[in-house]
Amino acid sequence: MRRIIHATLTAALLAAAAAPMPVAAGPFAPVIYINNNAVTQYELDQRVRFMQLLHAPDANPQAALKALVEDRLKLQAARQMGIAVSDKGLEAGLSEFAGRANMNVEQFTAALAREGVERQAYRDFVKAGVAWREVVRQRIVPTVTVSDREIEQALKRDIAQPITTAVLLSELVIPAPPGQEQAALARGRQIAESATSEAAFAAAARRWSAVPTAPRGGRLDWTPLANLAPGLRSIVLQLQPNSVSQPLSVPGAVVLFYLRDIRGKLRAGAQDQTVEYVTLSVPSAADGARALARADSCDQLYVEANRYGGNPIQRQTSPLSAVPLDVAQRLAPLDENEGAVLDYGNGARVLMLCRRTPALIDQPAPPYATLPGLPQPARRAAPGAPAGEGGTTPKAAEAPSAANAASDAAAAAGIASPDEPPLRGRDQVRSAIFNRKISAAADAYLAELRADAVIRKP
Structure with a gap:
């Protein structure tokens, strides 16, 4: 019996020695x-x-x-x-x-x-x-390019977009005491994803919000945009009406906002237009109709002009307010490279719209309003302000911020009133589009690398 027990113990010890030792999952695993x-x-x-x-x-x-x-x-x-x-x-x-x-x-x-x-x-x-x-x-x-047409379309959107002056918000403030920050943030993310309507956001506010607006679904009254803190203002301006912000972590809380509505105004001069158009004098309305049937652009209309003697064609670029009323009336419904015939009984004119542009895009702006980095003009001292040595303004007044300089320049040029944000210049718009395209292409390339990679867990 002793031999059997000894042999069994020996076998067990040998087996244990041969088996791999379990490795603890350490920090460098x-x-x-x-x-x-x-x-x-x-x-x-x-x-x-x-x-x-x-x-x-x-x-x-x-x-x-x-x-x-x-x-x-x-x-x-x-x-x-x-x-x-x-x-x-x-x-x-x-x-x-x-x-x-x-x-x-x-x-x-x-x-x-x-x-x-x-x-x-x-x-x-x-x-x-x-x-x-x-x-x-x-x-x-x-591989990335930005066309002039893309820039102009972006500038047109800037002009057409009303300048927000007041916002109608709802708020939701989730308490995040020490040690519970991640749980509060997770709840905020879940609310941001699920609150796809004002009613859903209001229900979440009544349940989770810890501020006095909770019983009324977090609803706030109309608030002037200028009264919001700069950080909150930038968040709100990125929202579309009927959308919720991403959760914002602040000391002791996680905050969400729902934008219910906005009030705004059109930029001064936003409805003013500059039009480029061609007029071709022809013997009759029938000749005009035939010319329009053959010409599908303003440039092609010049080919039609060769059928007639003299100099029957003219191309003009003018503010719409300066265009003769009968011509402006006919231009109103036309898209680019569309035409109409003006028949006065004694000869006719072919009218074709080449380009319609918001006047603000054609408004010249001082270089320092659109090209950051160029020397900025010094801001004048306010009446009664102390002057520095040699009659100059104090050093702080001699170095205005770029934002102030741009606003002043835009107002002086008639691009914006003093209380309006200046329009972006073409270089700024080109840079923004260029960077957006690069970012999208880089994200796509990274997604491609991930799809092609072998990714596995131990």
């Missing part, structure tokens, strides 16, 4: 692989904490893991293109990012360290951004 490149639990924890310190809207493990996966894909794409982030380039990126917090790199790194974020997590985050910026510059930027 991989949580996901992207094309065999691992992301560790430590990296994930660091990124979550980093996002929390930056007050990112989705500072949770799911969003952090998605960001880390995308960072790996960006770096892999850069390597495939032969792009390497130099030490100088990385330091410039680190300095740029720290500068957004009005710190240098060492100050920013020390501030992160005090909150539990290592320097390497900061460097990895910035390195991926610097590499991706170069990928986009080399791969995407050369």
Whole structure:
């Protein structure tokens, strides 16, 4: 019996020695692989904490893991293109990012360290951004163009969009005491997704809001836009009526707004037009009808003019208010390159609209109103204000902000009244469209990289 017991124990010990020891899931254990490149639990924890310190809207493990996966894909794409982030380039990126917090790199790194974020997590985050910026510059930027027509369409939308003067809001304030911030933020996101009508938002406000407006569904009275804090004003201006904002984290609470309605006014001169049109003198209305049947554009009408002697065709560009009333009446219903015949019984005229443009687009503006970076004119001192040495205004008055300079220039040029925001210039519009196209193309390329990657969990 002893031999049997001894043999059994020996076999058990040998089997235990041969079996692999279980490995504890430590901080450096991989949580996901992207094309065999691992992301560790430590990296994930660091990124979550980093996002929390930056007050990112989705500072949770799911969003952090998605960001880390995308960072790996960006770096892999850069390597495939032969792009390497130099030490100088990385330091410039680190300095740029720290500068957004009005710190240098060492100050920013020390501030992160005090909150539990290592320097390497900061460097990895910035390195991926610097590499991706170069990928986009080399791969995407050369493929993006912006046409004059796109710019003009955007300017027309700017002019047609009423200037908001007052808003009708509903508010919902979810308490977020210490330790419950993420739960409050999650509830705010759920409300933002599900409250697709004013009634739904009001029901959520009555249930979850902790401010006196809760019993009436969070409804506020009409509020002048100028009375809103600048940060809230920018949020509200991005909303369309009957839509809800994304949850906004503030100390001790999560806040949402529902825009019920807006009041506004048209920009001064928004309804004024400049028209470009062609008139062709012909012997009869029948000749005019035949000319219009053959010509599908103002340029083609010049070909028709060759059928007649002399100089029967004229092309004019004029404010609509300066166009003769009979011509303006016929131009009113026409689209571009559409025509009409004016028959006066003794000969006729073919009229064709070439282009209809808001007058504000053709309004000349001083260069400093549309080209940021050029020297700005000094603002005049207010009556009675003290003057500096040599009779000049104080230093603060000699360096007006770009926003003030643009507003003054626009008002002086007649583009806007003093209390209206200035119109964007063509260069500003071109830049905005260009950046939007680049961003969309970069997002599409990143989605393509993700679709082609082998992403797996351990």
